[in-house]
Amino acid sequence: MAAGLLAQGYVAQRELATAAFLALRLQRPLFLEGEPGTGKTEIAKTLAALLGRPLIRLQCYEGLDLAGAAYEWNYARQMLEIKLGQLAGDDLFAPRFLIPRALLQALQQPGPPVLLIDELDRADEPFEAYLLEVLSEFQITIPELGVIRAAEPPIVLITSNRTREIHDAVKRRCLYHWVDFPSAARELEILRLRVPGAPERLSRQIVAFIQGLRALDLYKLPGVAETIEWSRALLELNALELDPETVQSTLGVLLKYQDDIARVQGSEAARLLAQIRAEQGHG
Ligand SMILES: Nc1ncnc2c1ncn2[C@@H]1O[C@H](COP(=O)(O)OP(=O)(O)OP(=O)(O)O)[C@@H](O)[C@H]1O
Ligand SMILES: [Mg+2]
Secondary structure, eight states, X not given: OHHHHHHTTOOOOXXXXXXXXXXXXXXXXXXXXXXXXXXXXXXXXXXXXXXXXXXEEXXXXXXXXXXXXXXXXXXXXXXXXXXXXXXXXXXXXXXXXXXXXXXXXXXXXXXXOEEEEETGGGSOHHHHHHXXXXXXXXXXXXXXXXXXXXXXOOEEEEEEOOSSOXXXXXXXXXXXXXXXXOOHHHHXXXXXXXXXXXXXXXXXXXXXXXXXXXXXXXXXXXXXXXXHHHHHHHHHTTOSSOOHXXXXXXXXXXXXXXXXXXXHTXXXXXXXXXXXXXXXXXX
16 A cells, blocks of 8 residues: 555655545545545545545535535526426426435445545534445435435545544444655655755755654644645755755745744754754765
């Protein structure tokens, strides 16, 4: 599994690869929680590519409801057919009037897709109750039409940034994995894959600097997404290694809160750089 993911450009921790493997074998949803920018969304895309399955993505947001997530009735078309007199009374809720959204699409798709329910913590809690039927039975009950069940269960990934706790009932139906920041070695591997043009020495310094930042008490720690972005930014600037001026002028790629930037700028950055240089030596 880890090797398959790697071939698609995703560097997975062993525990994550195992969790993904088991989710597939046991046909259970995989629930991924973790810091922002640590590859939660990306692994769904990677799995879809690896398995040759379509990816259906449900981005959660406040106020997301059935109509946005599962299905809607096409009222306009219903009205039109009523006006045109094309409709026998009980036909009003015929399948042709149904507009499937992500969840229903995932159940109806022949050859099960990867269904990504992204950032579930952004949706309201009542929505989770609705998800239970989908996650445990792989079916949706439409009062006017009956039960629609997947011929083969989709591969479900749920992510959360843990801005609030997801209900136990949802978690119990899933395999759970906490996506942590990668180790320095793994992060360097990710950089090699994602920013192949970067000089090795620079990449090592970038990783060491970012790992150092994550040890600080900042409001928002930089994720892997920021590591990649910073590396690309430094390449654009033709930097060969980290120096105080370059770090100073590019901190906004890494840190998105002025308090964090103020905290790191200057002496803290200089201290990290000195430490990195001491560890890596000159030359
Ligand atoms: N293990 C990894 N291997 C390869 N690339 C990775 C890995 N982790 C993160 N990335 C890269 O980092 C970027 C951010 O990842 P992703 O969007 O999946 O994070 P996320 O955990 O979903 O973040 P958020 O919580 O902000 O949605 C992606 O562009 C992805 O390419
Ligand atoms: Mg994401």
